[in-house]
Amino acid sequence: MSHQGLTRQASIRSRSHVDVWRGVVGAAVLGVTVLGLAACAGPPLTTYTITLPPNVTPEVPSSRQAPIVAVPRVLLPAEVDNTDLIVRDGSVLRRSITGRWGSRLAIGITYRLVERLAARYPQALVLSQEPTDATAMTLRVSISRLTVGSDGTGVLDADWAVVPRDDRSPERRQRTRIVLDGPVGTDQDVVALTGALVDRLAAEINLGTIR
Structure with missing residues (x-):
């Protein structure tokens, strides 16, 4: 070849x-x-909401003369103001791999506070919004700590200001620390304990006389 x-x-x-x-x-x-x-x-990812179910949500007052209470978005620490379901284990924040919030936690907490306050003050129109000229009162809430611990202890530190429309009326400021215990073995447990902390906060907020 x-x-x-x-x-x-x-x-x-x-x-x-x-x-x-x-x-x-x-x-x-x-x-x-x-x-x-x-x-x-x-594993499959489940999305949770902290807002109340429709059958628990209070009805909106029918009167157009109902005074408006504005509740701007609640302030939260950056470490928890996201969509992660978080359990604190000492100095470690453990994020769930099977569940998350449907929105940023600050948004959900604001809505739940509004729902609880609307039920307590049916004579007023409690809205999740910034104040306007039509607002009779503004509630500003700042949560400096919100933790659900691996030991089953939930802690919420918050302060708030009730600001009337009339500049001649003084602001009323308050603060509280709430500690609750509950199971945290599942995502549903973490959601329930977080909701219970927010409900206790709503119960401690006193809007006074709304004009």
Whole structure:
């Protein structure tokens, strides 16, 4: 066989070996990718809300003359003002891999406070909004600590100001610390304990006379 023929056969065998090697590498990469996607899938994720169910939500006053109480968004520490369900274990914040909040926690807490206060003050229209010219009173709430511990202890530190529309009337400021115990073994437990802390806060807020 001529030298040219030998060279052509060697070239064909070389390309064949390269193609086989590429096939093996491609199959391996595909297998790793499939395994990676399966691992990333993890357990199913459940979305929770801290707001009250519709059958518990109070009715809105029908009178257009009802005084308006504005409740701007509650302030929360940055470490918990997100959509993660968090349990504190000492100095470690453990994020749930099976559940999350449906919105930022500050938004949900604001809505739940509004719902609880609306039930306590049916003569007023309690709204989650910034004050306007039509607002009779503004409630500003700041939560400096909100933790659900792995030992089942929930702690909420908050202060709030009740600001009347009339500038001649003084603001009324209060603060509280709330400590509650409950199970925290499941995401539902964490949601329930967080809601209970917010409900206790709402029960301690006194709006006084609303005009």
